[in-house]
Amino acid sequence: MDGVVKTFGATVALDGLDLEVATGEVHGFLGPNGAGKSTAIRVLLGLLRADSGTARLLGGDPWRDVADLHRRLAYVPGDVTLWPTLSGGEVIDLLGRLRGGLDSGRRADLLARFQLDPTKKGRTYSKGNRQKVALVAALASDVELLLLDEPTAGLDPLMEAVFRDCIAEERARGRTVLLSSHILAEVEALCDRMSIIRDGRTVETGTLAELRHLTRTSVSADLAGPPGRLADLAGVHDLAVQGSRVHLQVDPDQLNDVLAHLTRVGVRSLVSQPPTLEQLFLRHYAPAQAAVR
Amino acid sequence: MTGTGALVRLALRLDRLRLAIWIALVTALVLSTASAFTELYPTAASRAQFAAGVATNPALRAIVGPPFDLSSIGGLTAWRMGTLATVLVALMNLLTVLRHTRGEEEAGRLELVGSAVVSRHAALTAALVVALSADALLAVLVATGLVGLGLPVSGSIALGLVPAAAGAVFAGVAAVTAQLTESSRAASGTASCVLGLSFLLRAIGDSAGQDGPAWLSWLSPIGWLQQTRPFAGERWWAFGLAAAFACLLVSGAYGLLGRRDLGAGLWPSRPGPAAASPGLRSPLALAWRLHRGALGAWAPGAAVLGAGFGGIAQGIGDLLGDNPQLAEILAAIGGEDSIVDAYLASTLHIVGLLAAAYAVSATLRLRSEEVAQRAEPLLATGVGRVAWAASHLAIALLGTTVLLLSAGLAAGVVHGLRVGDVGGQVPRLLVGALVQLPAAAVLAGIAVALFGLAPRFTVGAWAAVVAFLLVQQLGAILQLDQWLLDLSPFTHVPNLPGGELSATPLLWLLAATMALAAAGLFSFRRRDIG
Numbered sequence: 013m014d015g016v017v018k019t020f021g022a023t024v025a026l027d028g029l030d031l032e033v034a035t036g037e038v039h040g041f042l043g044p045n046g047a048g049k050s051t052a053i054r055v056l057l058g059l060l061r062a063d064s065g066t067a068r069l070l071g072g073d074p075w076r077d078v079a080d081l082h083r084r085l086a087y088v089p090g091d092v093t094l095w096p097t098l099s100g101g102e103v104i105d106l107l108g109r110l111r112g113g114l115d116s117g118r119r120a121d122l123l124a125r126f127q128l129d130p131t132k133k134g135r136t137y138s139k140g141n142r143q144k145v146a147l148v149a150a151l152a153s154d155v156e157l158l159l160l161d162e163p164t165a166g167l168d169p170l171m172e173a174v175f176r177d178c179i180a181e182e183r184a185r186g187r188t189v190l191l192s193s194h195i196l197a198e199v200e201a202l203c204d205r206m207s208i209i210r211d212g213r214t215v216e217t218g219t220l221a222e223l224r225h226l227t228r229t230s231v232s233a234d235l236a237g238p239p240g241r242l243a244d245l246a247g248v249h250d251l252a253v254q255g256s257r258v259h260l261q262v263d264p265d266q267l268n269d270v271l272a273h274l275t276r277v278g279v280r281s282l283v284s285q286p287p288t289l290e291q292l293f294l295r296h297y298a299p300a301q302a303a304v305r
Numbered sequence: 306m307t308g309t310g311a312l313v314r315l316a317l318r319l320d321r322l323r324l325a326i327w328i329a330l331v332t333a334l335v336l337s338t339a340s341a342f343t344e345l346y347p348t349a350a351s352r353a354q355f356a357a358g359v360a361t362n363p364a365l366r367a368i369v370g371p372p373f374d375l376s377s378i379g380g381l382t383a384w385r386m387g388t389l390a391t392v393l394v395a396l397m398n399l400l401t402v403l404r405h406t407r408g409e410e411e412a413g414r415l416e417l418v419g420s421a422v423v424s425r426h427a428a429l430t431a432a433l434v435v436a437l438s439a440d441a442l443l444a445v446l447v448a449t450g451l452v453g454l455g456l457p458v459s460g461s462i463a464l465g466l467v468p469a470a471a472g473a474v475f476a477g478v479a480a481v482t483a484q485l486t487e488s489s490r491a492a493s494g495t496a497s498c499v500l501g502l503s504f505l506l507r508a509i510g511d512s513a514g515q516d517g518p519a520w521l522s523w524l525s526p527i528g529w530l531q532q533t534r535p536f537a538g539e540r541w542w543a544f545g546l547a548a549a550f551a552c553l554l555v556s557g558a559y560g561l562l563g564r565r566d567l568g569a570g571l572w573p574s575r576p577g578p579a580a581a582s583p584g585l586r587s588p589l590a591l592a593w594r595l596h597r598g599a600l601g602a603w604a605p606g607a608a609v610l611g612a613g614f615g616g617i618a619q620g621i622g623d624l625l626g627d628n629p630q631l632a633e634i635l636a637a638i639g640g641e642d643s644i645v646d647a648y649l650a651s652t653l654h655i656v657g658l659l660a661a662a663y664a665v666s667a668t669l670r671l672r673s674e675e676v677a678q679r680a681e682p683l684l685a686t687g688v689g690r691v692a693w694a695a696s697h698l699a700i701a702l703l704g705t706t707v708l709l710l711s712a713g714l715a716a717g718v719v720h721g722l723r724v725g726d727v728g729g730q731v732p733r734l735l736v737g738a739l740v741q742l743p744a745a746a747v748l749a750g751i752a753v754a755l756f757g758l759a760p761r762f763t764v765g766a767w768a769a770v771v772a773f774l775l776v777q778q779l780g781a782i783l784q785l786d787q788w789l790l791d792l793s794p795f796t797h798v799p800n801l802p803g804g805e806l807s808a809t810p811l812l813w814l815l816a817a818t819m820a821l822a823a824a825g826l827f828s829f830r831r832r833d834i835g
Binding site: 054057058059060061078079080082085089091092093094095096097098099102106107109110111112130131132133135159 | 594
């Protein structure tokens, strides 16, 4: 997707969104509620028409080449609603047949792993179980690309672990996955690369290592002497001193100088942590939230 | 009853426009009919002539109800509008109550509300309060309007109360059916069946002769309300029957509500198959699967209606013997057979409108599937938009045909048995029913066109059904302009049996259907989903 804009009346849902997912990768798609993740996926599915910008999917135009493209992908919506009178098994088979086809061995395997009863009617499933129906239908379909919109929102932790195994298998089979999610641990564990979007715009994209490069390492140390002029060093942020203990955040390019300063003072113990995705996330969302306030 | 007040305000907020339109429509109908009668039949002599010429027509008794006093404007209005207003308000209340009870429950919103400080019965109470308040407002508006037109006060009050009381009864019916099934579609289907049966029972009873089953009218709430006889020596006690029945239904509904879980029905749902049948592999197969349940309920309903109308037909011929003056008029226009045919043709028009209502309901399934986000996962598969929309339209038209055939067949068999000519009557009435198809299809076309072009205003298709019903029922009697009558596709349907079968108008109707459907499908391809 390149510079995609989509507005609904006065609301700007996508404001020049850029998103690139390479073949065979698992791509994390992160953003706060209302950032435009689902809108972006719907544009990719040809359900919504972009106002401007270009979108390409599997080498085709998502708006024009609908039927051909859709046979090669499977989609799990964020809010799965099923037909009240159809059983879960029927929905799985129907959706699989309307895509490229269904692998019946994999269907049976997934039903067992997700502990899903396929004979229940659509209206009697809980939210998590509806989500499982859509997941089994997608994962058992013979497709190249999986578009998953917050697929684990209703799953319990055990099922989430099953889901992670499944995605790892999909990657091993060479399928491409676009995984929109809120659950950072999940994206951190599963995704090769990720894009963070806010207010309909991509604010960051790359591998986790690349994104970490952009952000600060947190350092906690127990020092032998007074910290001295630590606060005046370039690249030091959020310094907190409690007696001999210091906590600080360091910009990646200044890390060497700061550590040199600390060792001159004398270090009894030191814990250094790379930024978690959570911190990346908070750092990118915080300005928006501040602006709202 | 904690929380009822808040829920009442919520329901009024959600329904203010819808209820206002219903109330305004029914009020305007009654008042404009009364004022039209004042203009058309200003003198007692002109009213007597009208009464002799049209109103004693026994076929009209079946559809409109028995006349009690046609010598006054009030009596004329009560006869012509009483039953129609009753059915409309019954429908309004049935839909209102179901929307705020089972509809909300099925959508899962009631769970959210129910977790707040709201008592178990609050939603049902709120729905009933809203529905009954709408009825009360309607009664006041109709009564004051009629008094304003210079009609007697007590009759005006009675005629205002007639539709309101019907509303109360059918609010009760809906309150009960809301408890029975998990799906609001099934609940409204069951409640509509009760309404249809009430109409049919009194139609048979009202048109029965001296020896016929006139008592059947007394089994129908609509029949009781006719017997209140506004402007013809009001019988207030008949309102008591309706009120008592409404109370019975409502207390029954509360009893049932106390015995079930939120979200559940009294009729439990059974497990389904673990795998789909081999045939379930296309949008058409899915559409058939989704529509077959409703069609399975509508088709027997249409057959019962057809059988009921067919069963009355011969009795209408018999009734004519009692009225030498009318028999003379009829002899001039073709004799007794022609009035039976005219009656059959006009009942088949009603069947046609019913089929059109089905066609709209089935076609608008497209919109409800889209809103419920069930279209999205399908359209994200290899299914094209046009294929998906066309599959629902195809099943809707197939279902409409099935309804017309079953009503026509049942009417033909029953009428044929009574006159001893099954082989002759069945084909006549089947043709008479089938010529309604192009007109009913126009309504499906309107629904598709709105779905494609203006998805937020698909309710307009229902407005069209109501408008065409009113044109059909009131057009002639209010002497509306021809161009207004011509707007309704049913105006162009040949009057069969008895009339001339001409293909030209039917082909035009088919062309209109295709143009509307094409416009709808073409725009649907180009618009956003959701």
